[in-house]
Amino acid sequence: MLTAAARLTRAGGDEPPVTISRDPAREAAERELSKPAYHENDPSWFMRALNKFWDWVDELFSAASGAAPGGTLGLIVIILAVLALGLLLWWRLGTPRRSPASSQAPLFDDRPRSAAEHRAAADAxxxxxxxxxxxxxxxxxLVRSLEERALLDPRPGRTADEAATEAARPFPAHADALHQAARTFDDIAYGGRTATQATYNTLTTLDTELHHTTPSLPSPAGALR
Incomplete structure (x- = not known):
């Protein structure tokens, strides 16, 4: 009985069997597999990129959990603690705002109003x-009231810091309170800080005290000493 190899040899006559070397065979296989029919169900480039990203996240999380005390549970506790600290800082400091230096920020806008009108708006x-x-x-x-009393010269573009410095001359005993009020105004108006009722009450008290305080004016030039 002839073997299968012998039958193939006999069927082909005296010609030797066809053999293909390794490199041409590999090239032929690559050409065959590159046909679109073999790639109809391949994931899109987006899905491939997304899978690589999640693989990277998984490796990062595994490495971090291995280094953190307590493993995965310890890493989760650390992440929660960091988030809680961030929320606490955001609640305490408020949303950061990008703003110019407070010394460059004007106190008044383009709508001139009297001290009484500003006080009414503040109370509302x-x-x-x-x-x-x-x-x-x-x-x-407060500042408009000092202008109306001729203790400050009305000047467009005056800042809160400038007003406090100028107002401290006729009211030296209130210099610290005036500068603190100016800093509070700048922090709230341009620094993103949040005011409270106590802040408002402090400023209201200062406004009232200045209104009822006799200013210390310099002696007229040439007056008898």
Whole structure:
């Protein structure tokens, strides 16, 4: 009985069997597999990239959990602690704002109003619990009142710091309170800080005290000493 190899040899006559070397065979296989029919169900480039990303995240998490005390549970506790600290800082400091230096920020806008009008606006904001706006309006009322009393020269573009420095001359006993009020105004108006009722009450008290305090004016030039 002839073997299968012998039958193939006999069927082909005296010609030797066809053999293909390794490199041409590999090239032929690659050409065959590159046909679109073999890639109809391949994932898209987006899915491949997404899979690589999640593989990277998994490797990173595994490495971090191996290094953290307590393994995976310890890593979760650390992440939660960091998130809690971030939320605490955000609640305490407020949302950061990009702003110019407070010394360059004007105190008044382009709508000139009297001290009484600023005080009325401040009281209206305070009644609604809008402490940021209430503090700003009370500070404007304070400075406008000093202008109306001719203790400050009306000057467009004056900053809160400048107003505090100038107002400290006729009211030296209130210099520290005036500078603190200016810093509070700038922090709230341009620094993203949040005012409270206590902040407003402090500024209201200062405004009232200045209104009822006799200023210390310099002696007229040439007056008898």
């Amino acid at each position: 904001h305070a009644a609604q619990g809008h402490w940021n706006q209430a503090v700003q309006e009370r500070m404007r009322a």
